Amino acid sequence: xxxNLRLLVLLAGTALPFAVFAQAAAPERQLNIIAxxxxxxxxxxxxxxxxxxxxxxxxxxxFLAAGGRISGFQNGLAITGDWVSSAAxxxxxxxxxxxxxxxxxxxxxxxxxxxxxMFLMADRLRNLGKYTIADIVSVRFSRIxxxxxxxxxxxxxxxxxxxxxxxxxxxxxxxxxxxxxxVAQVIIGILIVLYVAFGGMIATTYVQLVKATLLLSGxxxxxxxxxxxxxxxxxxxxxxxxxxxxxxxxxxxxGGLLTEPVSAFSCGLMLLLGGAAMPHVLMRFFTxxxxxxxxxSVFYAASFIGYFYLLTFVIGYAAIAMxxxxxxxxxxxxxxxxxxxxxxxxxxxxxxxxFFLGFISAVAFATIVAVVAGLxxxxxSAISHDLYANIFRHGRATDDQVVKVSRISAVCxxxxxxxxxxxxxxxxxxxxxxxxxxxxxxxFFPILFLSMxxxxxxxxGAVTGGAVGxxxxxxxxxxxxxxxxxxxxxxxxxxxxxxxALFTIIxxxxxxxxxSKLDNSPRARRERAEFDDQFxxxxxxxxxxxxxxx
Amino acid sequence: xxxxxARISGNPAFHALQARRSRLAWTLCAGVLTAYYGFILMIAxxxxxxxxxxxxxxxxxxxxxWGAAVVLVSVGLTGMYVWRANRxxxxxxxxxxxxxxRAPLG
Numbered sequence: 001x002x003x004n005l006r007l008l009v010l011l012a013g014t015a016l017p018f019a020v021f022a023q024a025a026a027p028e029r030q031l032n033i034i035a036x037x038x039x040x041x042x043x044x045x046x047x048x049x050x051x052x053x054x055x056x057x058x059x060x061x062x063f064l065a066a067g068g069r070i071s072g073f074q075n076g077l078a079i080t081g082d083w084v085s086s087a088a089x090x091x092x093x094x095x096x097x098x099x100x101x102x103x104x105x106x107x108x109x110x111x112x113x114x115x116x117x118m119f120l121m122a123d124r125l126r127n128l129g130k131y132t133i134a135d136i137v138s139v140r141f142s143r144i145x146x147x148x149x150x151x152x153x154x155x156x157x158x159x160x161x162x163x164x165x166x167x168x169x170x171x172x173x174x175x176x177x178x179x180x181x182x183v184a185q186v187i188i189g190i191l192i193v194l195y196v197a198f199g200g201m202i203a204t205t206y207v208q209l210v211k212a213t214l215l216l217s218g219x220x221x222x223x224x225x226x227x228x229x230x231x232x233x234x235x236x237x238x239x240x241x242x243x244x245x246x247x248x249x250x251x252x253x254x255g256g257l258l259t260e261p262v263s264a265f266s267c268g269l270m271l272l273l274g275g276a277a278m279p280h281v282l283m284r285f286f287t288x289x290x291x292x293x294x295x296x297s298v299f300y301a302a303s304f305i306g307y308f309y310l311l312t313f314v315i316g317y318a319a320i321a322m323x324x325x326x327x328x329x330x331x332x333x334x335x336x337x338x339x340x341x342x343x344x345x346x347x348x349x350x351x352x353x354x355f356f357l358g359f360i361s362a363v364a365f366a367t368i369v370a371v372v373a374g375l376x377x378x379x380x381s382a383i384s385h386d387l388y389a390n391i392f393r394h395g396r397a398t399d400d401q402v403v404k405v406s407r408i409s410a411v412c413x414x415x416x417x418x419x420x421x422x423x424x425x426x427x428x429x430x431x432x433x434x435x436x437x438x439x440x441x442x443x444f445f446p447i448l449f450l451s452m453x454x455x456x457x458x459x460x461g462a463v464t465g466g467a468v469g470x471x472x473x474x475x476x477x478x479x480x481x482x483x484x485x486x487x488x489x490x491x492x493x494x495x496x497x498x499x500x501a502l503f504t505i506i507x508x509x510x511x512x513x514x515x516s517k518l519d520n521s522p523r524a525r526r527e528r529a530e531f532d533d534q535f536x537x538x539x540x541x542x543x544x545x546x547x548x549x550x
Numbered sequence: 551x552x553x554x555x556a557r558i559s560g561n562p563a564f565h566a567l568q569a570r571r572s573r574l575a576w577t578l579c580a581g582v583l584t585a586y587y588g589f590i591l592m593i594a595x596x597x598x599x600x601x602x603x604x605x606x607x608x609x610x611x612x613x614x615x616w617g618a619a620v621v622l623v624s625v626g627l628t629g630m631y632v633w634r635a636n637r638x639x640x641x642x643x644x645x646x647x648x649x650x651x652r653a654p655l656g
Binding site for chain 2: 107123242292296299302303313
């Protein structure tokens with residue numbers, strides 16, 4: 001697996017363990033009783049939250065946007081939960097464990113999406129949106145074509161992301177807990193359906209919040225316990241890592257990364273723009289009361305995520321210093337048991353014993369469930385609010401009907417996720433994470449950005465450009481080296497690059513601009529004229545969705 | 551609502567605020583992108599600079615420090631934007647809205 005692909009997978013959370021565990025295929029599995037016990041505690045607490053949330057969920061606004069009553073701080077933590085998973089911890093630690101500094105690069109680069117999201121999008125998104133990202137563009141564009149394109153793209157995004165998560169999760173959980181793969185899938189499926197169908201966005205947010213807190217505490221504990229072991233000397237820890245690692249001082253230095261400029265640039269751009277326009281993250285901006293809280297939530301999220309990435313600067317090297325030469329964690333050949341991906345897990349045992357190992361395993365499970373729940377509610381909102389209420393019922397659906405359709409969609413998506421998880425078991429699905437990122441960088445980002453910043457954009461331009469981005473993305477991914485070359489066995493791809501994002505982003509932007517410029521229909525003129533009102537609303541918040549009153 | 555939008559849009563203070571906000575946003579954007587692409591370009595084209603330890607008694611290299619700095623700078627600039635937006639910009643915004651609501655309709 002190339003390093004760029006690993007980076008993506010890392011960002012997406014849980015696929016890397018899949019790739020590694022699939023190769024490692026642990027033969028003897030023991031039930032991890034401490035981990036199971038702690039996970040049961042998490043389940044009980046999260047179901048308590050769901051029960052509490054269900055009683056507060058009455059309207060569509062409650063169900064899809066938590067009534068707009070989440071604070072900036074809470075939302076920042078919840079976004080952190082959507083963004084970092086335990087597999088990010090395990091994956092980054094694994095990369096640093098194997099390659100040193102080159103692994104660190106993967107802590108730094110994906111973070112770039114955050115400031116961009118803050119400076120360019122956060123306030124405007126909150127002022128224009130309601131429940132889904134399709135609402136933002138419905139302010140001045142034609143409802144049906146825009147919503148159709150965006151909701152279908154959102155579903156492609158959600159399903160692609162879901163497959164990677166479910167397969168990664170099943171393998172990770174069956175290894176950490178010693179339970180069967182299918183059982184793990186079904187447990188995840190049942191939990192997310194309970195959270196989302198009953199507790200809606202309120203339950204999803206609070207479960208995400210609890211999980212983010214647990215993950216940040218767990219990672220902090222690993223980091224500080226390791227530093228304590230080296231008398232609080234970062235230098236001492238690094239020195240010990242350098243003496244343990246076969247590459248010595250090289251682990252502190254950049255190695256052979258970023259050699260192929262087109263791929264590196266394409267992958268970087270995809271992460272930057274795609275990461276700034278993910279529907280399940282952006283829909284969290286609608287759970288806060290106003291733009292002020294939206295900005296605060298980005299700031300808190302950026303701080304927590306940045307803190308998490310800085311912890312990995314210590315954790316990865318601590319794994320080299322404390323795990324690499326410890327016979328407890330090595331197999332007969334002197335290699336780390338379970339593969340490099342277990343580096344953070346072994347480190348947690350090294351610094352905190354079997355009790356803490358159980359805690360980290362339980363956090364890993366909780367993390368996956370929470371991430372999948374976040375994706376499920378994003379998918380459910382695309383179905384109930386965009387497809388059903390706005391397209392199928394032309395905005396005439398009642399609150400009760402929309403909530404009901406949301407619940408049914410959540411149940412279906414949960415069941416669908418389990419089916420996909422079982423269907424794709426033991427297949428190399430890591431490349432699939434390129435699909436959602438290509439979609440968000442080449443469809444959502446160009447449409448959102450141009451609709452907020454360029455008066456000239458019209459419905460025809462946006463829909464044509466978005467469709468070009470989506471279609472071209474799918475075609476180029478199919479013809480690329482991974483699917484056409486490896487999976488279909490043609491040796492190499494017709495299209496030479498693994499990451500078509502650079503090309504699809506440019507194609508999408510150019511099509512939008514050219515088609516909009518050529519569009520002289522009365523509708524286009526009206527849409528351009530409405531830019532002024534939309535602009536005032538996006539800047540001042542006048543006419544923005546207000547929090548629900550209870 | 552349309553009349554309200556038109557009135558805000560006709561207020562020079564609104565355009566002044568807008569210009570100020572976007573100047574800050576794009577400046578900070580440029581700052582973040584410089585730090586990022588600086589990091590990536592250094593790795594790609596001048597890796598030797600990043601390989602040097604900070605001083606003789608340490609194994610911490612410039613690359614590690616720059617990497618951590620990129621994360622810190624991003625958080626810092628994000629914070630700077632929120633600080634100004636939630637104080638200065640929101641106050642100016644509130645004043646513009648107040649003026650728009652106070653003016654007689656029509």
